[in-house]
Amino acid sequence: MKLTKTAPAAVAEGDIRASDADRDRVAEILREALAEGRLDPEEHAERIDTVYRAKTMGELEPVLRDLPAARGSRPQPDPGGAAYGPGAPVPDQNLVAIFSASVRKGRWRAPARINAFALFGAIEIDLTEAVFAQQQVQINATSIFGSVEIRVPENITLRSNGSGVLGSFEVEFNDAEDADAPQVLVNGYAVLGSVEARPKRGAWIRDLRDRLRDGRRDLRHQLREEHRERHEQLRQEVWEGHLRLRAERRERRDRFRK
Incomplete structure (x- = not known):
């Protein structure tokens, strides 16, 4: 049998x-x-x-x-891994600096999408102490005669899909060793301005x-x-x-x- x-x-x-x-x-x-x-x-x-x-x-x-x-x-x-902070999804955030400055830093819950627009102004986005409520964060950065500066923890993945028109669009690519680590994608363009994104050495999301x-x-x-x-x-x-x-x-x- x-x-x-x-x-x-x-x-x-x-x-x-x-x-x-x-x-x-x-x-x-x-x-x-x-x-x-x-x-x-x-x-x-x-x-x-x-x-x-x-x-x-x-x-x-x-x-x-x-x-x-x-x-x-x-x-x-x-599901584990992708969710780094408790609570409901965070709504998209808009940062605008027209002949002024806008700063987002400290301990805050990063949304899935951040829209940054600088016209003759300066924007600073610091994610080194942010709580990542989801795995991927997309930053749409537009700089016209202005600047957008982005800082992220060094153990996350950083990518970009942008360009500069008579300006500077510089993103220091970074690959996290952990496949489930947060991912930050920077899109947009700089016209006679600058967009810069890079990891901040010594800042770790694990802490x-x-x-x-x-x-x-x-x-x-x-x-x-x-x-x-x-x-x-x-x-x-x-x-x-x-x-x-x-x-x-x-x-x-x-x-x-x-």
Whole structure:
């Protein structure tokens, strides 16, 4: 008799194990719902507790079922690698400098597309401390009698597709060793102006990702502590109410006996 091997049963989507990034993403939606008044503090605390106790994607779905963020789709597993920061997609950003200067730097969430236009002005885009919410960022840079300067971490991929017309369009190509590292593509042109993009030596996105992970861990701890304190407060209020009712019943009983 010939034995046949049966293929293992596929895991249902709701049974997929939830990651820390999945829980953080759902918690962020709940925080926005609290800020918008869609949830009151008690509902928010209950759902946050459910989120950080969830083991699977199916356990995360109910906490978002009645919120606008959940209308399009159920929570999706974190694909890993490409997503470097939590939260919803960032809208496109426009930077304009006309006889002026525009600077974007520090710790900020980089959108999928940045449009930069400099006319007799200067624009600086510094991505060395940015949170990459997606793997690819496209920068459309136009410089007319102006300048656009772009700095990126040295462990990401940097590419360009631009040209200079009586101007300078210089991009220092860079290939990241990690295939899942963020990619920055610089497009556009420079007319009697300049567009320059290059890695900033010594700036590594890995360091920022470590800090973000530590920040998420501290945030989860803070939320759990807040929930524990709220739960203890509610339990104390219930107990005090119970004692008041007992005292009132005893007082009524004593008056009846008299």
